[in-house]
Amino acid sequence: MIELTNVHKSYGAVQAVRGVSFAIGAGEIVGLLGPNGAGKTTILKLLTGFHFPSSGLVQIAGHDVSEHPLAIKRRIGYLPENAPLYQDFTVQEYLQFAARARQMPREEQEKRITAAVAACGLDEVLHRPVAALSKGFRQRTGLAQAILHDPDILILDEPTSGLDPNQILEIRRLIRNLGERKTVLLSTHIMQEVEALCGRVLILNRGRIAATGTASQIAAELAGAQRFAISVIVPEAAAESVFDSVPGIAGAQNVTVQDVAAGPAPERTGAVAAEAAGAAAAPQTVPAERRLVRVSGEVALQRSAAARDIDTESGALLFDWAVARGYKLVELRPVRHSLEDLFAELTRS
Amino acid sequence: MMGSMLVVARKELHSLFNSAVAYIVITLFLGLTSVWFFSVHQFLARDVASLRGYFGLVPLLFVVLLPALTMRAWAEETSSGTLELLLTLPFSETQLVAGKFLGTLSLVAVMLLLTIPVPLTVLPLGFFEIGEIAGQYAGTLLLATAGLAVGQFVSACSRNQISAFLLSALALLLFSSIHVVNAVLLLPRGIAGLLNHLSFSYHYQSFERGLIDTRGVAYYLLVTALFLYLNTKVLVLRKWR
Numbered sequence: 261m262i263e264l265t266n267v268h269k270s271y272g273a274v275q276a277v278r279g280v281s282f283a284i285g286a287g288e289i290v291g292l293l294g295p296n297g298a299g300k301t302t303i304l305k306l307l308t309g310f311h312f313p314s315s316g317l318v319q320i321a322g323h324d325v326s327e328h329p330l331a332i333k334r335r336i337g338y339l340p341e342n343a344p345l346y347q348d349f350t351v352q353e354y355l356q357f358a359a360r361a362r363q364m365p366r367e368e369q370e371k372r373i374t375a376a377v378a379a380c381g382l383d384e385v386l387h388r389p390v391a392a393l394s395k396g397f398r399q400r401t402g403l404a405q406a407i408l409h410d411p412d413i414l415i416l417d418e419p420t421s422g423l424d425p426n427q428i429l430e431i432r433r434l435i436r437n438l439g440e441r442k443t444v445l446l447s448t449h450i451m452q453e454v455e456a457l458c459g460r461v462l463i464l465n466r467g468r469i470a471a472t473g474t475a476s477q478i479a480a481e482l483a484g485a486q487r488f489a490i491s492v493i494v495p496e497a498a499a500e501s502v503f504d505s506v507p508g509i510a511g512a513q514n515v516t517v518q519d520v521a522a523g524p525a526p527e528r529t530g531a532v533a534a535e536a537a538g539a540a541a542a543p544q545t546v547p548a549e550r551r552l553v554r555v556s557g558e559v560a561l562q563r564s565a566a567a568r569d570i571d572t573e574s575g576a577l578l579f580d581w582a583v584a585r586g587y588k589l590v591e592l593r594p595v596r597h598s599l600e601d602l603f604a605e606l607t608r609s
Numbered sequence: 610m611m612g613s614m615l616v617v618a619r620k621e622l623h624s625l626f627n628s629a630v631a632y633i634v635i636t637l638f639l640g641l642t643s644v645w646f647f648s649v650h651q652f653l654a655r656d657v658a659s660l661r662g663y664f665g666l667v668p669l670l671f672v673v674l675l676p677a678l679t680m681r682a683w684a685e686e687t688s689s690g691t692l693e694l695l696l697t698l699p700f701s702e703t704q705l706v707a708g709k710f711l712g713t714l715s716l717v718a719v720m721l722l723l724t725i726p727v728p729l730t731v732l733p734l735g736f737f738e739i740g741e742i743a744g745q746y747a748g749t750l751l752l753a754t755a756g757l758a759v760g761q762f763v764s765a766c767s768r769n770q771i772s773a774f775l776l777s778a779l780a781l782l783l784f785s786s787i788h789v790v791n792a793v794l795l796l797p798r799g800i801a802g803l804l805n806h807l808s809f810s811y812h813y814q815s816f817e818r819g820l821i822d823t824r825g826v827a828y829y830l831l832v833t834a835l836f837l838y839l840n841t842k843v844l845v846l847r848k849w850r
Contacts, residue, residue, distance in 0.1 A: 271850065308697045312848045326848075333699040340697070344690030346620075348627040360616045361698040405694075 617708025741819025748816020
């Protein structure tokens with residue numbers, strides 16, 4: 261549906277997009293993610309024919325954007341950055357203008373405007389001038405304009421910017437619904453948005469694609485190992501390098517050792533518990549090798565190619581290790597790389 | 610094609626009438642031409658049955674008033690970001706340029722219609738040539754056509770309305786007064802003639818007398834076509850910049 265081949269775009273001396281290629285199939289929701297100035301908006305402007313590329317090919321539905329602009333503009337719904345609107349129009353007048361621009365028959369105009377207004381929650385401001393609208397309503401008016409003609413392809417530049425949390429959820433739901441039947445390309449610098457909406461992510465940095473795939477694919481690729489936050493109670497003598505005995509360990513980080521506060525002896529006594537009780541009864545007399553400490557840290561496990569549900573399998577592995585050694589497992593939690601960490605890592609200057 | 614152009618023209622008129630500019634320009638035009646005609650030109654004291662005096666001030670007024678109408682045409686779209694909207698809706702550059710032009714031109718046409726009470730008031734006072742008056746109106750509309758095309762082109766090249774206004778006014782002033790050079794310098798006949806024929810006012814003079822000179826008609830229409838064409842080229846060029 262959408263295809264960019266080695267696209268470059270410069271504005272004077274500034275190279276906004278440098279050799280970007282990607283393809284988006286019909287019915288996909290794809291997110292363009294990147295810091296400000298990464299080239300997201302430029303790519304969207306190239307796709308909608310507002311700008312033409314300095315070199316490379318921008319194609320939509322098999323047409324070159326600079327050669328068949330009209331045919332392409334008819335198929336696209338576009339929400340530009342900051343949703344520019346005519347200040348002296350009311351919301352209704354504005355949508356009517358867009359409907360006439362799309363050459364809809366009169367009866368269809370009414371129908372489509374009503375549908376878009378309902379979808380974007382604009383009923384209460386329909387007759388208000390755009391200049392008097394809050395940022396959230398402007399954004400929604402822009403979005404209503406973009407979906408007015410029920411286009412196959414939606415291009416949305418930061419669709420949820422300026423909205424409050426409830427509105428964000430509403431608009432995301434709307435985009436997700438639209439995405440079931442349409443191709444959607446949206447840009448954002450909010451990671452949760454991509455995680456919540458997009459089947460695929462293109463991370464852009466300084467005009468180039470830094471990573472591509474689903475959010476979890478990128479996470480896995482970048483992370484390499486599976487990480488767990490773990491705390492175990494072990495004899496002080498074993499405290500140092502306790503994690504070395506974990507099978508398949510790739511490394512441990514942020515390891516801290518704490519004395520264990522003495523508590524009442526548990527009813528069922530295992531080897532470790534008995535010692536804890538002993539330590540509590542006579543702390544002075546317990547020899548160093550029998551004193552207990554709590555060791556906490558983040559361990560990274562090598563990923564086995566066979567593992568399908570890594571969290572569960574590796575978690576079970578750590579549990580078994582603790583039991584076999586007679587350690588008391590007090591915390592075990594998988595540490596997931598958020599897209600945010602990845603983003604920071606990929607786009608660090 | 611026509612449909613899209615009319616959609617743009619309608620939108621343009623909507624914006625013009627929603628801003629104070631249209632009303633200010635119309636009021637100024639009606640007021641100044643009448644004050645000039647009756648008080649300064651002393652139409653009643655002259656005892657001549659002609660509206661030449663009424664239309665005498667028009668070229669000078671247009672130097673200031675037409676840029677006021679065209680300054681926002683593209684400059685405002687550029688500065689408010691709505692240009693992106695217009696250019697990504699299914700309009701061709703030609704439709705956009707022609708539509709905007711048509712919108713502003715119809716406002717000027719309305720303005721000229723509003724002057725009709727002036728000839729109606731004086732007609733019973735003497736034997737006026739209706740043909741002369743028709744020629745004067747036709748010339749004024751043609752002059753406005755060319756002036757608006759220049760102004761709209763300048764607006765497309767400007768980023769803000771003020772510079773669009775000042776530059777268009779300067780351009781129209783040059784176009785209106787270039788023949789004055791001949792009054793100061795003695796130039797070779799060919800060059801002098803060329804300067805005359807480049808001037809808005811020189812061609813307007815025959816319309817002012819009520820003559821519809823085909824050279825004048827052709828001149829104004831050519832200037833209009835040239836600047837509207839350049840306007841579309843500026844829009845396309847910006848995509849490649």
